[in-house]
Amino acid sequence: MRTRLLRAILMTAFLIGLGSTASAQVKAPPTDPRMKLQGLDGKIYDLADLRGSVVLVSFGATWCAPCSTELRALQELLTEFRDKPVKFFWVSVERPEEITNAGLKRYARERKVTFPVLRDTGKMVFLQFADRVRLPMIVLLNKDGRVDAPVQLGMSTPPENYKADLRVRLNKLLARTTEPGR
Known part of the structure; x- marks a missing residue:
């Protein structure tokens, strides 16, 4: 009886794992x-036109529990990077x-x-990067x-690890020089 139950649990976990990878379909990101x-402040932001700064764009929703956790982590990273050319944006889908x-x-x-x-109410920007809604989603733009x-889907690690991974990526982007003529 225990063996049968254990098999059922393992099979269920395996099938759930297959389903979660299928939902994480990321498109090849557009070059430009x-x-x-x-913005909620009434301004129009052209995020791809913030040349000279590294741009972190987080797509999320108020109903997304990991998005709330991620926002706290991003706010802490913003504080760390406040004196560097890094811009943070949160986009509600x-x-x-x-x-x-x-x-x-x-x-x-x-x-x-x-x-x-x-706001990306029609998901027109979001759908440039993913075929399905899986939140939060991070897109980083270089200088x-x-x-x-890669575009980062979901928040599958604890906040400290999540911040550490983003910190490494942001620092690498800050260290790169811009391409001539861009």
Whole structure:
């Protein structure tokens, strides 16, 4: 009886594992992404046009529990990188009928987010990088405005490890020089 139960548990875990890798389909990132989005502050941000800075874009949603944890981790990284040319943005993929701008502002304020919060209500920017919604999703742009692969889907490690991995990637991008003519 125990052996049968153990087999059933292992088979279920295996099948769940197969399903989770299937949902993590990332597209080959575009060389020069179109990333023009409106912020909750009313400004239009062209993220791919922030040449000279490394840009971290996190796509998320208020209903995504890992997104809330990730926002705290990103806010801590922002503090670490405040004197360096790194820009942080959080992009909600929710439609206005799912959450209003006021609700989104409240969500960001409750999580003490100090970097710009943008909206991608039609997921037009998001879908340049992934075939399906799996959140949070991080896209890093180098100083030339080009995507630094890989696009990172999900938050499968503890916050400290997550921050450490992003810290390494950000520092590598900061150390690179820009391409001439870009």
